[in-house]
Amino acid sequence: MILILQPLLYATTFFWQKSIFIAILVQTGYMIYRGLTLGRLPLIGLHDTLLFLSLCTAVLSIPFMGRFSKQKGFFLYIAFLSAVFSSIGILMKPSTMPLPPVLNTFWFEFHVVLSFLSYGLFGIGAILGIIFFLYKASSDKKITEALQYRTILTGYLLFSLSMIFGGIWAYFAWGTYWLWTPKELWTTLLWLTYTLYLHLRFRQWWRGKRIVLTGIAGYVIVLFTYLGVGLLMKSSHSF
Amino acid sequence: MKLILNIFRSVRTTNILIFILMGILFAGAIVMPLFPSYREINNTNLFRWLSGVPLSESWWLYLCILIIGLLIINTIVCSIESIIKKDRTKRWPLVISPQLIHLGFAFIMLAHFLSSYMAAHGFMVLQEGQGIKFRNGDTLYLERIDYSIQKGYITDMAVLLKYVTSDGTAIKLKSSPNHPAIIRGTGIYLKDMDIMSAKRVLIQISRDPGAIWALVGGILFIMGTTLLVTLKIKQDAL
Numbered sequence: 001m002i003l004i005l006q007p008l009l010y011a012t013t014f015f016w017q018k019s020i021f022i023a024i025l026v027q028t029g030y031m032i033y034r035g036l037t038l039g040r041l042p043l044i045g046l047h048d049t050l051l052f053l054s055l056c057t058a059v060l061s062i063p064f065m066g067r068f069s070k071q072k073g074f075f076l077y078i079a080f081l082s083a084v085f086s087s088i089g090i091l092m093k094p095s096t097m098p099l100p101p102v103l104n105t106f107w108f109e110f111h112v113v114l115s116f117l118s119y120g121l122f123g124i125g126a127i128l129g130i131i132f133f134l135y136k137a138s139s140d141k142k143i144t145e146a147l148q149y150r151t152i153l154t155g156y157l158l159f160s161l162s163m164i165f166g167g168i169w170a171y172f173a174w175g176t177y178w179l180w181t182p183k184e185l186w187t188t189l190l191w192l193t194y195t196l197y198l199h200l201r202f203r204q205w206w207r208g209k210r211i212v213l214t215g216i217a218g219y220v221i222v223l224f225t226y227l228g229v230g231l232l233m234k235s236s237h238s239f
Numbered sequence: 240m241k242l243i244l245n246i247f248r249s250v251r252t253t254n255i256l257i258f259i260l261m262g263i264l265f266a267g268a269i270v271m272p273l274f275p276s277y278r279e280i281n282n283t284n285l286f287r288w289l290s291g292v293p294l295s296e297s298w299w300l301y302l303c304i305l306i307i308g309l310l311i312i313n314t315i316v317c318s319i320e321s322i323i324k325k326d327r328t329k330r331w332p333l334v335i336s337p338q339l340i341h342l343g344f345a346f347i348m349l350a351h352f353l354s355s356y357m358a359a360h361g362f363m364v365l366q367e368g369q370g371i372k373f374r375n376g377d378t379l380y381l382e383r384i385d386y387s388i389q390k391g392y393i394t395d396m397a398v399l400l401k402y403v404t405s406d407g408t409a410i411k412l413k414s415s416p417n418h419p420a421i422i423r424g425t426g427i428y429l430k431d432m433d434i435m436s437a438k439r440v441l442i443q444i445s446r447d448p449g450a451i452w453a454l455v456g457g458i459l460f461i462m463g464t465t466l467l468v469t470l471k472i473k474q475d476a477l
Contacts, residue, residue, distance in 0.1 A: 099394065100392070101394065167454075174428065192260060
Protein backbone atom coordinates (compact mmCIF):
# COMPACT_ATOMS: atom_id res chain seq x y z
CA MET A 1 0.00 0.00 0.00
CA ILE A 2 2.75 2.42 1.02
CA LEU A 3 4.51 1.54 -2.24
CA ILE A 4 1.61 2.50 -4.50
CA LEU A 5 1.05 5.63 -2.42
CA GLN A 6 4.43 7.06 -3.44
CA PRO A 7 3.85 7.59 -7.22
CA LEU A 8 0.19 8.44 -6.52
CA LEU A 9 1.15 11.26 -4.16
CA TYR A 10 3.69 12.62 -6.66
CA ALA A 11 0.99 12.46 -9.36
CA THR A 12 -1.40 14.35 -7.06
CA THR A 13 1.02 17.29 -7.27
CA PHE A 14 -0.49 17.93 -10.72
CA PHE A 15 -3.67 19.06 -8.90
CA TRP A 16 -2.38 20.10 -5.47
CA GLN A 17 1.22 21.29 -5.28
CA LYS A 18 1.72 20.70 -1.57
CA SER A 19 1.17 16.96 -1.92
CA ILE A 20 4.81 16.74 -3.03
CA PHE A 21 5.80 17.27 0.63
CA ILE A 22 3.51 14.43 1.75
CA ALA A 23 5.05 12.24 -0.99
CA ILE A 24 8.53 13.11 0.27
CA LEU A 25 7.54 12.23 3.86
CA VAL A 26 5.94 8.92 2.87
CA GLN A 27 8.90 7.96 0.68
CA THR A 28 11.42 8.93 3.38
CA GLY A 29 9.44 6.83 5.88
CA TYR A 30 9.49 3.85 3.52
CA MET A 31 13.23 4.15 2.91
CA ILE A 32 13.91 4.36 6.67
CA TYR A 33 11.65 1.34 7.27
CA ARG A 34 13.51 -0.66 4.62
CA GLY A 35 16.86 0.43 6.03
CA LEU A 36 15.87 -0.65 9.54
CA THR A 37 14.47 -3.97 8.30
CA LEU A 38 17.58 -4.78 6.28
CA GLY A 39 20.04 -3.34 8.79
CA ARG A 40 21.84 -1.41 6.05
CA LEU A 41 21.32 1.45 3.61
CA PRO A 42 18.65 0.28 1.16
CA LEU A 43 20.60 1.11 -1.98
CA ILE A 44 21.04 -2.19 -3.78
CA GLY A 45 19.08 -3.05 -6.91
CA LEU A 46 16.69 -1.05 -9.05
CA HIS A 47 13.80 -1.04 -6.55
CA ASP A 48 15.75 0.82 -3.89
CA THR A 49 17.84 3.03 -6.15
CA LEU A 50 14.88 4.19 -8.28
CA LEU A 51 12.93 5.13 -5.15
CA PHE A 52 16.01 6.89 -3.78
CA LEU A 53 16.48 8.78 -7.07
CA SER A 54 12.82 9.78 -6.98
CA LEU A 55 13.28 11.04 -3.41
CA CYS A 56 16.56 12.86 -4.20
CA THR A 57 14.96 14.67 -7.16
CA ALA A 58 12.00 15.80 -5.05
CA VAL A 59 13.98 16.79 -1.94
CA LEU A 60 16.69 18.68 -3.82
CA SER A 61 14.03 20.70 -5.66
CA ILE A 62 12.73 22.18 -2.37
CA PRO A 63 15.22 25.12 -2.33
CA PHE A 64 13.96 26.12 -5.80
CA MET A 65 10.30 26.09 -4.90
CA GLY A 66 10.23 29.64 -3.51
CA ARG A 67 11.63 31.06 -6.74
CA PHE A 68 9.26 29.05 -8.91
CA SER A 69 6.15 29.38 -6.74
CA LYS A 70 4.34 31.09 -9.64
CA GLN A 71 5.78 28.83 -12.32
CA LYS A 72 3.63 25.74 -11.93
CA GLY A 73 5.60 23.90 -14.64
CA PHE A 74 8.58 23.42 -12.32
CA PHE A 75 6.51 21.51 -9.73
CA LEU A 76 4.83 19.47 -12.41
CA TYR A 77 8.05 18.34 -14.07
CA ILE A 78 9.68 17.49 -10.73
CA ALA A 79 6.58 15.56 -9.67
CA PHE A 80 6.47 13.85 -13.07
CA LEU A 81 10.09 12.68 -12.79
CA SER A 82 9.65 11.48 -9.21
CA ALA A 83 6.36 9.76 -10.09
CA VAL A 84 7.96 7.96 -13.06
CA PHE A 85 10.98 6.80 -11.04
CA SER A 86 8.89 5.62 -8.10
CA SER A 87 6.36 3.91 -10.43
CA ILE A 88 9.10 1.86 -12.09
CA GLY A 89 10.81 1.36 -8.71
CA ILE A 90 7.75 -0.24 -7.07
CA LEU A 91 7.45 -2.67 -10.00
CA MET A 92 10.98 -3.95 -9.37
CA LYS A 93 11.59 -6.78 -6.91
CA PRO A 94 13.12 -5.44 -3.67
CA SER A 95 16.43 -7.02 -2.74
CA THR A 96 16.24 -8.85 0.59
CA MET A 97 19.60 -10.59 0.42
CA PRO A 98 22.16 -9.76 3.09
CA LEU A 99 24.85 -7.31 2.09
CA PRO A 100 27.65 -9.04 0.14
CA PRO A 101 30.96 -8.57 2.01
CA VAL A 102 32.46 -6.46 -0.81
CA LEU A 103 29.66 -3.88 -0.46
CA ASN A 104 30.00 -3.69 3.31
CA THR A 105 32.00 -0.47 3.47
CA PHE A 106 31.19 3.21 3.89
CA TRP A 107 33.12 3.97 0.66
CA PHE A 108 30.38 2.11 -1.21
CA GLU A 109 27.63 3.91 0.71
CA PHE A 110 29.13 7.35 0.03
CA HIS A 111 29.75 6.41 -3.61
CA VAL A 112 26.11 5.45 -4.20
CA VAL A 113 24.49 8.21 -2.12
CA LEU A 114 26.59 10.92 -3.82
CA SER A 115 25.87 9.45 -7.27
CA PHE A 116 22.13 9.67 -6.76
CA LEU A 117 22.30 13.12 -5.18
CA SER A 118 24.18 14.30 -8.28
CA TYR A 119 21.69 12.53 -10.59
CA GLY A 120 18.92 14.35 -8.73
CA LEU A 121 20.64 17.70 -9.29
CA PHE A 122 21.30 16.90 -12.96
CA GLY A 123 17.57 16.10 -13.27
CA ILE A 124 16.65 19.44 -11.73
CA GLY A 125 19.16 21.08 -14.12
CA ALA A 126 17.33 19.48 -17.07
CA ILE A 127 13.95 20.66 -15.72
CA LEU A 128 15.32 24.18 -15.33
CA GLY A 129 16.33 23.87 -18.99
CA ILE A 130 12.73 23.08 -19.95
CA ILE A 131 11.48 25.98 -17.79
CA PHE A 132 13.93 28.24 -19.67
CA PHE A 133 12.02 27.55 -22.88
CA LEU A 134 8.66 28.16 -21.19
CA TYR A 135 9.61 31.70 -20.13
CA LYS A 136 9.08 34.59 -22.52
CA ALA A 137 10.95 37.43 -20.76
CA SER A 138 14.72 37.48 -21.32
CA SER A 139 15.37 38.40 -17.65
CA ASP A 140 13.55 35.24 -16.50
CA LYS A 141 15.46 33.20 -19.07
CA LYS A 142 18.78 34.62 -17.86
CA ILE A 143 18.02 33.80 -14.21
CA THR A 144 16.88 30.28 -15.12
CA GLU A 145 20.03 29.65 -17.15
CA ALA A 146 22.20 30.87 -14.25
CA LEU A 147 20.25 28.60 -11.87
CA GLN A 148 20.78 25.65 -14.20
CA TYR A 149 24.52 26.39 -14.23
CA ARG A 150 24.72 26.52 -10.41
CA THR A 151 22.66 23.34 -10.07
CA ILE A 152 24.79 21.44 -12.58
CA LEU A 153 28.04 22.76 -11.09
CA THR A 154 26.96 21.50 -7.64
CA GLY A 155 25.89 18.18 -9.19
CA TYR A 156 29.26 18.00 -10.92
CA LEU A 157 31.05 18.42 -7.59
CA LEU A 158 28.99 15.62 -5.99
CA PHE A 159 29.40 13.38 -9.03
CA SER A 160 33.19 13.90 -9.08
CA LEU A 161 33.30 13.14 -5.35
CA SER A 162 31.25 10.01 -5.97
CA MET A 163 33.72 8.87 -8.67
CA ILE A 164 36.66 9.45 -6.33
CA PHE A 165 34.97 7.50 -3.51
CA GLY A 166 34.18 4.77 -6.06
CA GLY A 167 37.88 4.70 -6.98
CA ILE A 168 38.96 4.41 -3.34
CA TRP A 169 36.43 1.63 -2.76
CA ALA A 170 37.58 -0.20 -5.93
CA TYR A 171 41.19 0.03 -4.77
CA PHE A 172 40.38 -1.56 -1.41
CA ALA A 173 38.04 -4.13 -2.94
CA TRP A 174 39.71 -5.06 -6.23
CA GLY A 175 43.27 -3.73 -6.03
CA THR A 176 42.76 -1.02 -8.63
CA TYR A 177 40.94 2.31 -8.69
CA TRP A 178 39.85 1.86 -12.31
CA LEU A 179 38.28 -1.03 -14.20
CA TRP A 180 37.80 -1.12 -17.94
CA THR A 181 34.09 -1.94 -18.23
CA PRO A 182 31.30 -0.30 -20.26
CA LYS A 183 29.79 1.12 -17.03
CA GLU A 184 33.03 2.91 -16.14
CA LEU A 185 33.30 4.21 -19.70
CA TRP A 186 29.73 5.55 -19.62
CA THR A 187 30.32 7.11 -16.19
CA THR A 188 33.39 8.87 -17.58
CA LEU A 189 31.37 9.87 -20.65
CA LEU A 190 28.75 11.37 -18.34
CA TRP A 191 31.42 13.22 -16.35
CA LEU A 192 32.90 14.52 -19.64
CA THR A 193 29.45 15.69 -20.80
CA TYR A 194 29.12 17.97 -17.80
CA THR A 195 32.81 18.97 -18.05
CA LEU A 196 32.00 20.02 -21.60
CA TYR A 197 28.90 21.89 -20.38
CA LEU A 198 31.02 23.87 -17.88
CA HIS A 199 33.65 24.69 -20.53
CA LEU A 200 31.18 25.52 -23.29
CA ARG A 201 29.67 28.18 -21.03
CA PHE A 202 32.94 30.14 -21.28
CA ARG A 203 32.14 30.86 -24.92
CA GLN A 204 29.57 33.59 -25.50
CA TRP A 205 28.10 31.84 -28.55
CA TRP A 206 27.02 28.91 -26.39
CA ARG A 207 25.26 31.02 -23.74
CA GLY A 208 21.46 30.88 -23.71
CA LYS A 209 19.45 28.17 -25.38
CA ARG A 210 22.45 26.15 -26.65
CA ILE A 211 23.98 25.67 -23.20
CA VAL A 212 20.55 25.01 -21.69
CA LEU A 213 19.96 22.30 -24.30
CA THR A 214 23.36 20.78 -23.42
CA GLY A 215 22.19 20.62 -19.80
CA ILE A 216 19.04 18.79 -20.90
CA ALA A 217 21.04 16.41 -23.15
CA GLY A 218 23.33 15.61 -20.20
CA TYR A 219 20.37 14.18 -18.31
CA VAL A 220 19.60 11.79 -21.16
CA ILE A 221 23.13 10.41 -20.70
CA VAL A 222 22.54 10.26 -16.91
CA LEU A 223 19.47 8.09 -17.47
CA PHE A 224 21.26 5.82 -19.94
CA THR A 225 24.31 5.48 -17.67
CA TYR A 226 22.12 4.58 -14.72
CA LEU A 227 19.44 2.41 -16.34
CA GLY A 228 20.56 1.56 -19.88
CA VAL A 229 24.11 0.40 -19.19
CA GLY A 230 23.14 -1.69 -16.18
CA LEU A 231 20.36 -3.45 -18.08
CA LEU A 232 22.04 -3.82 -21.48
CA MET A 233 25.73 -4.30 -20.74
CA LYS A 234 27.84 -6.54 -18.52
CA SER A 235 29.41 -4.45 -15.79
CA SER A 236 30.94 -4.30 -12.34
CA HIS A 237 27.76 -2.44 -11.27
CA SER A 238 24.36 -4.01 -10.71
CA PHE A 239 22.69 -0.65 -11.53
CA MET B 240 55.08 27.59 -33.20
CA LYS B 241 52.84 30.53 -32.37
CA LEU B 242 49.98 28.89 -34.26
CA ILE B 243 50.35 25.69 -32.21
CA LEU B 244 50.46 27.72 -28.99
CA ASN B 245 47.34 29.60 -30.04
CA ILE B 246 45.54 26.32 -30.69
CA PHE B 247 46.52 24.90 -27.32
CA ARG B 248 45.58 27.98 -25.30
CA SER B 249 42.05 28.01 -26.64
CA VAL B 250 39.00 26.83 -24.68
CA ARG B 251 37.55 25.98 -28.08
CA THR B 252 40.30 23.35 -28.45
CA THR B 253 39.35 22.00 -24.98
CA ASN B 254 35.72 21.67 -26.07
CA ILE B 255 36.61 19.96 -29.35
CA LEU B 256 38.98 17.54 -27.59
CA ILE B 257 36.42 16.68 -24.90
CA PHE B 258 33.79 16.10 -27.59
CA ILE B 259 36.14 13.81 -29.57
CA LEU B 260 37.05 11.94 -26.37
CA MET B 261 33.35 11.41 -25.62
CA GLY B 262 32.94 9.94 -29.11
CA ILE B 263 35.91 7.61 -28.57
CA LEU B 264 34.60 6.39 -25.20
CA PHE B 265 31.18 5.86 -26.75
CA ALA B 266 32.82 3.74 -29.47
CA GLY B 267 34.86 1.92 -26.79
CA ALA B 268 31.74 1.03 -24.81
CA ILE B 269 30.30 -0.56 -27.96
CA VAL B 270 33.53 -2.30 -29.02
CA MET B 271 34.40 -3.78 -25.58
CA PRO B 272 31.64 -6.42 -25.37
CA LEU B 273 32.31 -7.54 -28.99
CA PHE B 274 35.77 -9.04 -28.47
CA PRO B 275 36.71 -11.82 -25.98
CA SER B 276 40.17 -10.19 -25.55
CA TYR B 277 38.52 -7.54 -23.32
CA ARG B 278 37.80 -10.19 -20.67
CA GLU B 279 41.50 -10.05 -19.81
CA ILE B 280 41.94 -6.26 -19.84
CA ASN B 281 41.58 -5.86 -16.07
CA ASN B 282 43.86 -8.79 -15.26
CA THR B 283 47.06 -7.05 -16.32
CA ASN B 284 48.28 -3.51 -16.94
CA LEU B 285 46.89 -1.68 -19.97
CA PHE B 286 50.10 -1.35 -21.99
CA ARG B 287 50.93 -5.06 -21.59
CA TRP B 288 47.37 -5.95 -22.62
CA LEU B 289 47.58 -3.60 -25.62
CA SER B 290 50.81 -5.26 -26.82
CA GLY B 291 49.02 -8.57 -27.21
CA VAL B 292 45.80 -7.39 -28.86
CA PRO B 293 45.38 -6.59 -32.58
CA LEU B 294 44.90 -2.94 -33.54
CA SER B 295 41.51 -3.76 -35.05
CA GLU B 296 40.26 -4.45 -31.50
CA SER B 297 42.17 -1.81 -29.55
CA TRP B 298 42.27 1.20 -31.92
CA TRP B 299 39.94 3.29 -29.76
CA LEU B 300 42.26 2.97 -26.74
CA TYR B 301 45.21 4.38 -28.75
CA LEU B 302 43.00 7.26 -29.89
CA CYS B 303 41.89 7.75 -26.29
CA ILE B 304 45.53 8.00 -25.11
CA LEU B 305 46.33 10.47 -27.92
CA ILE B 306 43.38 12.77 -27.16
CA ILE B 307 44.02 12.67 -23.39
CA GLY B 308 47.67 13.60 -24.11
CA LEU B 309 46.53 16.61 -26.17
CA LEU B 310 43.99 17.52 -23.51
CA ILE B 311 46.70 17.55 -20.81
CA ILE B 312 48.89 19.88 -22.93
CA ASN B 313 45.84 22.09 -23.54
CA THR B 314 45.03 22.09 -19.79
CA ILE B 315 48.59 23.06 -18.79
CA VAL B 316 48.87 25.83 -21.43
CA CYS B 317 45.43 27.27 -20.52
CA SER B 318 46.27 27.19 -16.80
CA ILE B 319 49.60 28.98 -17.26
CA GLU B 320 47.97 31.61 -19.45
CA SER B 321 45.13 32.08 -17.00
CA ILE B 322 47.54 32.64 -14.09
CA ILE B 323 49.65 35.12 -16.12
CA LYS B 324 46.59 37.03 -17.37
CA LYS B 325 44.82 37.27 -14.05
CA ASP B 326 47.97 37.95 -12.05
CA ARG B 327 46.85 41.38 -10.85
CA THR B 328 43.39 40.43 -9.75
CA LYS B 329 42.63 40.52 -6.04
CA ARG B 330 40.23 37.59 -6.22
CA TRP B 331 42.91 34.97 -6.16
CA PRO B 332 40.61 32.10 -5.07
CA LEU B 333 38.68 32.50 -8.33
CA VAL B 334 41.96 32.30 -10.27
CA ILE B 335 43.37 29.43 -8.27
CA SER B 336 40.29 27.16 -8.08
CA PRO B 337 40.17 26.18 -11.82
CA GLN B 338 43.94 25.64 -11.70
CA LEU B 339 43.55 23.29 -8.73
CA ILE B 340 40.94 21.37 -10.73
CA HIS B 341 43.27 21.22 -13.75
CA LEU B 342 46.20 20.13 -11.57
CA GLY B 343 44.02 17.43 -10.02
CA PHE B 344 43.02 16.25 -13.51
CA ALA B 345 46.69 16.15 -14.57
CA PHE B 346 47.62 14.07 -11.49
CA ILE B 347 44.77 11.63 -12.17
CA MET B 348 45.98 11.22 -15.76
CA LEU B 349 49.57 10.75 -14.53
CA ALA B 350 48.22 8.06 -12.19
CA HIS B 351 46.52 6.32 -15.10
CA PHE B 352 49.75 6.42 -17.07
CA LEU B 353 51.71 4.87 -14.17
CA SER B 354 49.04 2.22 -13.63
CA SER B 355 48.85 1.44 -17.34
CA TYR B 356 52.61 0.99 -17.48
CA MET B 357 53.58 -0.47 -14.10
CA ALA B 358 50.56 -2.04 -12.39
CA ALA B 359 50.68 -5.78 -11.85
CA HIS B 360 47.92 -8.20 -10.92
CA GLY B 361 48.13 -11.91 -10.24
CA PHE B 362 45.44 -14.41 -9.27
CA MET B 363 45.59 -17.74 -7.50
CA VAL B 364 43.22 -20.28 -5.99
CA LEU B 365 44.38 -21.56 -2.60
CA GLN B 366 43.16 -24.05 -0.01
CA GLU B 367 44.07 -24.05 3.67
CA GLY B 368 47.71 -25.09 4.11
CA GLN B 369 48.67 -24.29 0.52
CA GLY B 370 51.18 -21.63 -0.45
CA ILE B 371 52.73 -19.90 -3.39
CA LYS B 372 56.36 -18.94 -3.94
CA PHE B 373 57.17 -15.61 -5.57
CA ARG B 374 60.07 -14.85 -7.92
CA ASN B 375 61.93 -12.93 -5.17
CA GLY B 376 61.99 -16.06 -3.00
CA ASP B 377 59.21 -14.98 -0.59
CA THR B 378 56.34 -17.38 0.07
CA LEU B 379 52.69 -16.76 0.94
CA TYR B 380 50.82 -19.45 2.88
CA LEU B 381 47.07 -19.64 3.44
CA GLU B 382 46.68 -20.69 7.07
CA ARG B 383 42.93 -20.42 7.70
CA ILE B 384 39.67 -19.52 5.99
CA ASP B 385 36.91 -17.90 8.08
CA TYR B 386 33.39 -17.11 6.96
CA SER B 387 29.86 -16.57 8.18
CA ILE B 388 26.62 -17.42 6.38
CA GLN B 389 23.17 -15.83 6.60
CA LYS B 390 20.15 -17.02 4.59
CA GLY B 391 22.47 -19.07 2.38
CA TYR B 392 24.67 -16.11 1.50
CA ILE B 393 28.23 -15.52 2.65
CA THR B 394 28.00 -12.31 4.69
CA ASP B 395 31.54 -12.14 5.95
CA MET B 396 34.82 -13.81 5.06
CA ALA B 397 38.48 -13.52 5.86
CA VAL B 398 41.72 -15.40 5.40
CA LEU B 399 44.67 -15.66 7.75
CA LEU B 400 47.95 -15.67 5.84
CA LYS B 401 51.60 -16.18 6.62
CA TYR B 402 54.15 -14.33 4.53
CA VAL B 403 57.63 -15.79 4.77
CA THR B 404 60.45 -13.69 3.34
CA SER B 405 63.44 -15.26 1.60
CA ASP B 406 65.54 -14.79 4.78
CA GLY B 407 63.01 -16.79 6.79
CA THR B 408 61.16 -13.96 8.57
CA ALA B 409 57.48 -14.88 9.01
CA ILE B 410 54.76 -12.20 9.04
CA LYS B 411 51.13 -12.97 9.97
CA LEU B 412 48.55 -11.21 7.82
CA LYS B 413 44.76 -11.02 7.56
CA SER B 414 42.82 -10.18 4.41
CA SER B 415 39.10 -9.70 3.95
CA PRO B 416 36.95 -7.90 1.36
CA ASN B 417 37.72 -4.14 1.45
CA HIS B 418 40.55 -4.80 3.91
CA PRO B 419 43.47 -6.12 1.87
CA ALA B 420 46.70 -7.14 3.56
CA ILE B 421 49.41 -4.76 2.37
CA ILE B 422 53.01 -5.90 2.41
CA ARG B 423 55.96 -4.16 0.73
CA GLY B 424 53.59 -1.98 -1.32
CA THR B 425 51.70 -4.99 -2.63
CA GLY B 426 48.08 -5.72 -1.75
CA ILE B 427 46.78 -9.22 -1.04
CA TYR B 428 43.05 -9.24 -1.80
CA LEU B 429 40.48 -11.85 -0.92
CA LYS B 430 38.33 -11.86 -4.06
CA ASP B 431 36.05 -14.84 -3.75
CA MET B 432 35.36 -17.97 -1.74
CA ASP B 433 34.04 -21.41 -2.63
CA ILE B 434 32.58 -23.41 0.21
CA MET B 435 30.34 -25.69 -1.84
CA SER B 436 32.90 -28.16 -3.19
CA ALA B 437 36.33 -27.70 -1.66
CA LYS B 438 36.94 -24.92 0.84
CA ARG B 439 39.10 -22.62 -1.26
CA VAL B 440 39.57 -18.93 -1.99
CA LEU B 441 40.52 -16.75 -4.92
CA ILE B 442 43.39 -14.48 -3.93
CA GLN B 443 44.53 -11.49 -5.94
CA ILE B 444 47.99 -9.98 -5.57
CA SER B 445 48.09 -6.41 -6.87
CA ARG B 446 50.55 -3.58 -7.08
CA ASP B 447 49.25 -0.30 -8.49
CA PRO B 448 51.79 2.53 -8.26
CA GLY B 449 49.32 4.98 -9.81
CA ALA B 450 46.78 4.70 -6.99
CA ILE B 451 48.44 7.19 -4.63
CA TRP B 452 48.74 9.80 -7.41
CA ALA B 453 45.11 9.28 -8.35
CA LEU B 454 44.21 10.00 -4.73
CA VAL B 455 46.35 13.16 -4.70
CA GLY B 456 44.72 14.24 -7.98
CA GLY B 457 41.26 13.48 -6.63
CA ILE B 458 41.84 15.56 -3.50
CA LEU B 459 43.15 18.52 -5.54
CA PHE B 460 40.23 18.22 -7.97
CA ILE B 461 37.65 18.21 -5.19
CA MET B 462 39.35 21.10 -3.35
CA GLY B 463 39.29 23.18 -6.54
CA THR B 464 35.71 22.29 -7.44
CA THR B 465 34.44 22.96 -3.90
CA LEU B 466 36.14 26.37 -3.92
CA LEU B 467 34.70 27.15 -7.36
CA VAL B 468 31.15 26.11 -6.39
CA THR B 469 31.32 28.25 -3.22
CA LEU B 470 32.64 31.28 -5.13
CA LYS B 471 30.24 30.93 -8.06
CA ILE B 472 27.22 30.62 -5.79
CA LYS B 473 28.31 33.72 -3.88
CA GLN B 474 29.28 35.64 -7.03
CA ASP B 475 26.15 34.85 -9.04
CA ALA B 476 23.75 35.41 -6.11
CA LEU B 477 20.43 35.82 -7.86
